Amino acid sequence: MEWRKLVATVARGVRIARLPIRGARRIDRIPVTAYIAAMALRDILILPDKRLRQVSEPVKKIDAGIRTLVEDMLETMYDAPGIGLAAIQVGTPKRVVTMDLAKKDDPKNPQVFVNPEIVWSSEEKAIYEEGCLSIPEFYGDVERPAQVKVKYLDLEGEPHEIEANGLLATCLQHEIDHLNGVLFIDHLSKLKRDRVVKKFAKAAKRAAE
Ligand code: K1U
Numbered sequence: 001m002e003w004r005k006l007v008a009t010v011a012r013g014v015r016i017a018r019l020p021i022r023g024a025r026r027i028d029r030i031p032v033t034a035y036i037a038a039m040a041l042r043d044i045l046i047l048p049d050k051r052l053r054q055v056s057e058p059v060k061k062i063d064a065g066i067r068t069l070v071e072d073m074l075e076t077m078y079d080a081p082g083i084g085l086a087a088i089q090v091g092t093p094k095r096v097v098t099m100d101l102a103k104k105d106d107p108k109n110p111q112v113f114v115n116p117e118i119v120w121s122s123e124e125k126a127i128y129e130e131g132c133l134s135i136p137e138f139y140g141d142v143e144r145p146a147q148v149k150v151k152y153l154d155l156e157g158e159p160h161e162i163e164a165n166g167l168l169a170t171c172l173q174h175e176i177d178h179l180n181g182v183l184f185i186d187h188l189s190k191l192k193r194d195r196v197v198k199k200f201a202k203a204a205k206r207a208a209e
């Protein structure tokens, strides 16, 4: 199933297409059908935006606002492009993560994690080169537990627990870090972190001039 239809179906929501008021330059008029809900790109916060250091709040109720947030996060993540996104990266301090680890030519596989929590981490470690949509064009090797068990809710509010390894384990830990105000550069040496923070602070200052 085409991913937009899937998300709309999962959300069990038929929403009226939003007219191009919010994020006007990016939304086209989309015909409202039984399945297709209008989604919108949201701006991704960039280092050194202080909101990236906020600890996100648990979702108490999966309502229309959360479903809209998830749809917009998926749209924003695919557009970036990225393989994961935490709600705080689009400025919403809620414990919501989207992800799609499907290979380039495989069908899309959107995943949604509400209130994800690591309940077990392996002693064994793995090193992956990580990137971050909030720190564009900077990459670094991060060592993390190789396997994790994560409990979370799906968009229906149903509880799940998964055991992850490989890229899924890395990506889940990266995104759950975001929910706790932690960035992957916090796992690098102080020297590397200070260098990148300085570079992005300079760029933000220049952009504000
Ligand atoms: O949370 C984020 O900032 C998204 C981030 C997720 C992530 C990447 C690598 C390791 C851990 C977590 C990204 O998606 S960065 C972009 C990226 O990795 C990518 C983009 C296009 C194709 C393949 C990968």
Ligand code: ZN
Pocket: 131, 132, 133, 134, 174, 178
């Ligand atoms: Zn990130």
